[in-house]
Amino acid sequence: xxxxxxxxxxxxxxxxxxxxxxxxxxxxxxxxxxxxxxxxxxxxxxxxxxxxxxxxxxxxxxxxxxxxxxxxxxxxxxxxxxxxxxxxxxxxxxxxxxxxxxxxxxxxxxxxxxxxxxxxxxxxxxxxxxxxxxxxxxxxxxxxxxxxxxxxxxxxxxxxxxxxxxxxxxxxxxxxxxxxxxxxxxxxxxxxxxxxxxxxxxxxxxxxxxxxxxxxxxxxxxxxxxxxxxxxxxxxxxxxxxxxxxxxxxxxxxxxxxxxxxxxxxxxxxxxxxxxxxxxxxxxxxxxx
Amino acid sequence: xxxxxxxxxxxxxxxxxxxxxxxxxxxxxxxxxxxxxxxxxxxxxxxxxxxxxxxxxxxxxxxxxxxxxxxxxxxxxxxxxxxxxxxxxxxxxxxxxxxxxxxxxxxxxxxxxxxxxxxxxxxxxxxxxxxxxxxxxxxxxxxxxxxxxxxxxxxxxxxxxxxxxxxxxxxxxxxxxxxxxxxxxxxxxxxxxxxxxxxxxxxxxxxxxxxxxxxxxxxxxxxxxxxxxxxxxxxxxxxxxxxxxxxxxxxxxxxxxxxxxxxxxxxxxxxxxxxxxxxxxxxxxxxxxxxxxxxxxxxxxxxxxxxxxxxxxxxxxxxxxxxxxxxxxxxxxxxxxxxxxxxxxxxxxxxxxxxxxxxxxxxxxxxxxxxxxxxxxxxxxxxxxxxxxxxxxxxxxxxxxxxxxxxxxxxxxxxxxxxxxxxxxxxxxxxxxxxxxxxxxxxxxxxxxxxxxxxxxxxxxxxxxxxxxxxxxxxxxxxxxxxxxxxxxxxxxxxxxxxxxxxxxxxxxxxxxxxxxxxxxxxxxxxx
Numbered sequence: 001x002x003x004x005x006x007x008x009x010x011x012x013x014x015x016x017x018x019x020x021x022x023x024x025x026x027x028x029x030x031x032x033x034x035x036x037x038x039x040x041x042x043x044x045x046x047x048x049x050x051x052x053x054x055x056x057x058x059x060x061x062x063x064x065x066x067x068x069x070x071x072x073x074x075x076x077x078x079x080x081x082x083x084x085x086x087x088x089x090x091x092x093x094x095x096x097x098x099x100x101x102x103x104x105x106x107x108x109x110x111x112x113x114x115x116x117x118x119x120x121x122x123x124x125x126x127x128x129x130x131x132x133x134x135x136x137x138x139x140x141x142x143x144x145x146x147x148x149x150x151x152x153x154x155x156x157x158x159x160x161x162x163x164x165x166x167x168x169x170x171x172x173x174x175x176x177x178x179x180x181x182x183x184x185x186x187x188x189x190x191x192x193x194x195x196x197x198x199x200x201x202x203x204x205x206x207x208x209x210x211x212x213x214x215x216x217x218x219x220x221x222x223x224x225x226x227x228x229x230x231x232x233x234x235x236x237x238x239x240x241x242x243x244x245x246x247x248x249x250x251x252x253x254x255x256x257x258x259x260x261x262x263x264x265x266x267x268x269x270x271x272x273x274x275x276x277x278x279x280x281x282x283x284x285x286x287x288x289x
Numbered sequence: 290x291x292x293x294x295x296x297x298x299x300x301x302x303x304x305x306x307x308x309x310x311x312x313x314x315x316x317x318x319x320x321x322x323x324x325x326x327x328x329x330x331x332x333x334x335x336x337x338x339x340x341x342x343x344x345x346x347x348x349x350x351x352x353x354x355x356x357x358x359x360x361x362x363x364x365x366x367x368x369x370x371x372x373x374x375x376x377x378x379x380x381x382x383x384x385x386x387x388x389x390x391x392x393x394x395x396x397x398x399x400x401x402x403x404x405x406x407x408x409x410x411x412x413x414x415x416x417x418x419x420x421x422x423x424x425x426x427x428x429x430x431x432x433x434x435x436x437x438x439x440x441x442x443x444x445x446x447x448x449x450x451x452x453x454x455x456x457x458x459x460x461x462x463x464x465x466x467x468x469x470x471x472x473x474x475x476x477x478x479x480x481x482x483x484x485x486x487x488x489x490x491x492x493x494x495x496x497x498x499x500x501x502x503x504x505x506x507x508x509x510x511x512x513x514x515x516x517x518x519x520x521x522x523x524x525x526x527x528x529x530x531x532x533x534x535x536x537x538x539x540x541x542x543x544x545x546x547x548x549x550x551x552x553x554x555x556x557x558x559x560x561x562x563x564x565x566x567x568x569x570x571x572x573x574x575x576x577x578x579x580x581x582x583x584x585x586x587x588x589x590x591x592x593x594x595x596x597x598x599x600x601x602x603x604x605x606x607x608x609x610x611x612x613x614x615x616x617x618x619x620x621x622x623x624x625x626x627x628x629x630x631x632x633x634x635x636x637x638x639x640x641x642x643x644x645x646x647x648x649x650x651x652x653x654x655x656x657x658x659x660x661x662x663x664x665x666x667x668x669x670x671x672x673x674x675x676x677x678x679x680x681x682x683x684x685x686x687x688x689x690x691x692x693x694x695x696x697x698x699x700x701x702x703x704x705x706x707x708x709x710x711x712x713x714x715x716x717x718x719x720x721x722x723x724x725x726x727x728x729x730x731x732x733x734x735x736x737x738x739x740x741x742x743x744x745x746x747x748x749x750x751x752x753x754x755x756x757x758x759x760x761x762x763x764x765x766x767x768x769x770x771x772x773x774x775x776x777x778x779x780x781x782x783x784x785x786x787x788x789x790x791x792x793x794x795x796x797x798x799x800x801x802x803x804x805x806x807x808x809x810x811x812x813x814x815x816x817x
Contacts, residue, residue: 007812009397009476014308014316018407025457026414033418033449036519060403076475080400083471091463091501098509098539102524102531110532118602123527139529218521221530228516 010072017060024052061246069255096232103225107135111221114140138220146214149222155206159199163237166195170244177256185256189248196241203234307807315410318402319807320387325704326409327384328697332773334376334416339766341369346762348745349755362745363431364423370434374551375458376416378685381693382554383408383465386493389700390469392798393487395478397811400471408464415457422447433743435544436511438525438536442518449519452511459504466500469493478797480816484578487796488571489696491578492557495585499546499553502589507543510536534599541592549588552652552684553581555692556623559645561796562699563627566642567634568793573626580619580626587616597668606665613663617656624653639791640714644695647687647722655683658733673743676736682729686765687722694721694772701779702786706804709779717775720768727761 031045067073073081113120114131124131128140136149150156173188210216210226217227250256307313307322317323344365348356357365387405391398399405422429427445430436436451444451473494477486486494514536516522523529525536564571571577593601593609601609627649636642658680662668671677702708731754736742740751747755786803797816801809 009811011398011402011808011811012318014312015318015403015406016316018403018410019315021407022410022414025411025460026418029453029456030418030450033453036449037446079475080471083474084401084404084467087467087470087501088463091467091505094502095505095509098506098513098542101506101539101542102509102513102535105532105535105538106530110527110535111530113532114527114530119600127527137530139523139527139531141528143523143529216521217516218523219529221523224516224522224524224529224531228513228522 010067010074010077012067017056017063020052020056020059024049024056028053065250065255092236096229099225099229099232103229106221106225111135111137136222138222142220144214144216144219144223146216146219148210148213148215150206150210150215150226155202155209159202159206162195162199162202166192166199169195173251182251182254185251186248189244189251193241193244193248196237196244200234200238200241203230203237206230316406318398318406320391320399320402320405321704321805321807323399323405323409324384324386324388327380327387330409330412331377331381331384332776334372334380335769336773337420338369338372338377339769341365341372343762343766345369346759349747350759351756352747352749352752354746357745359745360428360431363433363743364429366743367430367433368419368423371419371430372416373685374434374547375455375462376412378551378689378693379462380412382493382496383462383469385489385554385558385693385696385700386465386469388704389798390472390490390493391476392801392805392809393490393796394473394476394481395797395810395814395816396472396476397808397813398476399468400476401468404464405468408461408468411457411461411464415454415461418450418457419454422450425450435537435540436514437540438514438517438533441514442525449515452515455511456508459508462500462504466497466504469497470501473497478810478813478816484575485816487557488560488574488577488581489554489557492553492560492581495581496550496553499550499585499588503543503546503550506539507547510539510543513539534596537596537599538593541595542589544595545592546585546588548681549584551689552692553585555648555689555696556581558692558696558699559627559648562641562645562695563630563649565699565791565794566639566645567631567636569630569634570795571626572629572632573622576622577626580622583619584616587612587619591616594663594668597665598672610663610665614660617660620656624649624656635793639698640709640711640718641695641699643715643718644691644698647718648691648695651687651691651722651725652684655680655685655688658683671736673741674736675732675740675742678742679729679732679736682732686729687725691721697776699791700798701776702790703798703803703805705780705783706786706802707779707783708786709775709783713771713775713778717768717771720771721765724761724764724768728758728765729761731755731757731761 027045027049029049031042031047031049033042034045035042111134112118114124114128115134116124131140133140138144138146169188169191173185173192176182176184176188207227215223215226217223247256307317307319314322314326317326342365344357345362348354348362387399390396420429425446427447430441430444430447430451432441432444441448473486473490513522513524517525523531525531525533527533560571560577591609591613593605594613597606597609638646658676662671662677662680698709698714735747735751735754738751740747788802789799790803791799797810797814798805800814
């Protein structure tokens with residue numbers, strides 16, 4: 001057991017950043033709420049909160065990186081970080097599960113019921129007898145008045161390939177760390193980051209196309225699930241690519257030795273993205289019944 | 290222990306005590322300090338949520354509208370629930386976990402101490418945001434803690450604040466749960482195998498998994514509410530192909546595991562207390578662990594029993610009825626194990642034991658009324674009546690809360706180094722137990738007779754029982770002031786407690802001094 005060789009676990013002394021983080025989150029979210037309620041002060045609070053939050057991230061991560069480089073963390077502490085990251089990713093999966101659940105419910109239950117299936121017969125006959133649209137649909141009231149939907153070809157398919165490839169390149173970087181080939185670490189990470197940002201760019205192109213065709217977040221349940229799922233997913237890709245960019249710069253500075261690296265968290269994020277997107281493509285973008 | 294004293298690679302022996310002043314509490318990374326913060330926060334919120342309950346009971350003392358207007362009454366029922374769930378029971382459990390888990394598994398601290406600080410310090414901000422809504426245009430949230438659309442989408446300015454405060458509380462809970470999982474998996478002392486862990490550790494381990502599995506689902510559900518209200522999505526709007534009932538499914542997929550999040554750690558507390566005061570080992574340790582895990586797994590496939598009357602296909606109603614009733618099996622295993630632990634034990638009845646016994650009896654009453662509600666045809670009669678209110682208050686007040694209070698009495702001498710006032714403690718127990726039954730038992734009767742919940746007015750025939758309940762509510766509320774006095778008295782002094790504290794107590798936490806040193810178990814003990 002690793003514990004048996006390491007006698008003391010590193011417990012940091014005072015932590016100032018958590019309080020800054022709480023204040024930042026409160027200002028950011030409180031400001032957003034003020035904005036939604038029509039207050040003109042809202043955006044100011046949001047910007048200040050966001051800046052504070054970024055300062056907090058730099059301060060907190062900087063402290064941890066310095067501690068890591070000074071050799072305070074050994075295998076025991078490292079295991080805690082890995083577990084923390086893994087279970088955090090699990091909680092993210094569950095966040096997406098809520099939206100996939102909504103998609104499933106809409107496709108399997110609410111839309112068929114509106115069409116008169118099962119116990120929905122009266123709803124259909126009395127409220128929307130003319131409604132015949134199967135998935136994809138913008139609902140019986142034809143919200144947004146656009147029947148456009150995103151097919152799986154070509155952009156979504158290309159993006160899936162990009163994400164799966166980025167899973168390969170990050171694995172390559174991970175392997176390079178193990179054998180300590182510094183050139184390949186940088187190459188692998190650079191390729192991953194580039195693919196990540198390329199994905200986000202193409203996602204943007206896709207959104208522009210959708211809006212141009214009149215398919216918006218307000219276009220009924222199809223638009224709601226499409227933009228919420230791909231939107232939160234795009235946010236995750238962006239954040240993951242930023243994290244990997246930080247790792248790229250650290251790798252260029254000579255951080256990450258074979259024994260001390262914490263790349264697996266980032267790698268897992270990417271692998272999961274691939275899986276999620278593959279599911280998104282099949283369930284959401286691909287308009288089979 | 291010395292076998293492992295090999296290379297001291299970094300020397301942090303020069304700091305043993307906490308830094309002075311207020312900043313100690315703001316910046317602390319010490320699990321005992323953070324535990325104390327959580328517990329005090331929980332106690333303060335208990336009184337705030339309690340005052341809201343008393344506003345509700347005052348209005349219900351007589352039929353008709355006397356004290357508050359109906360809209361404010363609805364705000365009180367909504368916020369009372371949110372505060373008691375997210376501000377009292379959950380923080381109290383996390384506080385107890387912070388204090389005790391590292392000491393029970395022989396760990397030097399929690400695994401991620403800085404994040405530990407953050408998971409506490411988000412809470413006051415989250416609740417400040419939630420409570421601030423009371424002073425806004427349109428008042429606080431008033432659609433019930435379940436925030437069903439479309440009603441909840443009619444909330445005034447409070448809605449985005451409520452949603453974001455729920456996000457903040459969720460972030461706090463998830464970070465706390467991740468910390469607990471990492472501590473248990475990574476920081477156990479050598480030789481402390483999983484099946485040697487005390488039951489409080491086991492129940493929290495399983496609870497932490499429930500938390501990271503369902504808090505994000507709640508975050509997703511309230512995010513959909515937000516976008517439906519402000520960004521034009523149609524998740525819960527049939528005109529766009531969505532369904533308001535979909536919210537109920539997503540909400541209760543979170544909500545039912547949440548119910549077990551609120552009770553499993555109390556199961557653990559009672560499983561610590563009863564063996565100590567019966568001077569016997571816990572009966573059926575393994576089956577306790579398996580029963581807890583079974584309850585947790587089953588909790589993911591029972592959610593729609595909260596929605597029997599909403600209009601589900603018959604197959605759904607049957608499925609959720611039978612899975613729900615299945616939960617009675619592992620729960621029954623637990624109750625029988627507690628009783629068997631006491632069987633032929635050399636029992637004494639100090640305050641923690643009294644609360645644990647009260648828990649076993651009154652939680653079982655709440656469990657039985659839960660079984661009645663699990664039956665679909667019967668639930669059609671009881672749904673949204675005071676019978677439901679009686680049921681979940683029996684499992685939460687003399688259930689979850691009694692477990693917490695019992696745990697506090699059990700470990701208070703360890704934390705402070707002083708014995709609490711035993712006479713006062715017993716008085717607290719008896720007053721609480723008598724009044725909690727006066728408060729909640731009559732609700733069964735008015736519920737069966739058809740009195741609906743969440744309504745400030747009622748038919749005259751329900752008056753007598755409602756007056757009894759209100760008297761019970763004030764009695765119970767005032768009795769808790771006794772608890773506050775007792776805790777403060779114990780912190781300030783009293784008979785000194787020795788390290789063992791309780792004659793029959795087993796476990797690592799009793800091997801350290803009372804109060805324990807600021808840093809315990811560094812280096813770790815070796816468990817034989």
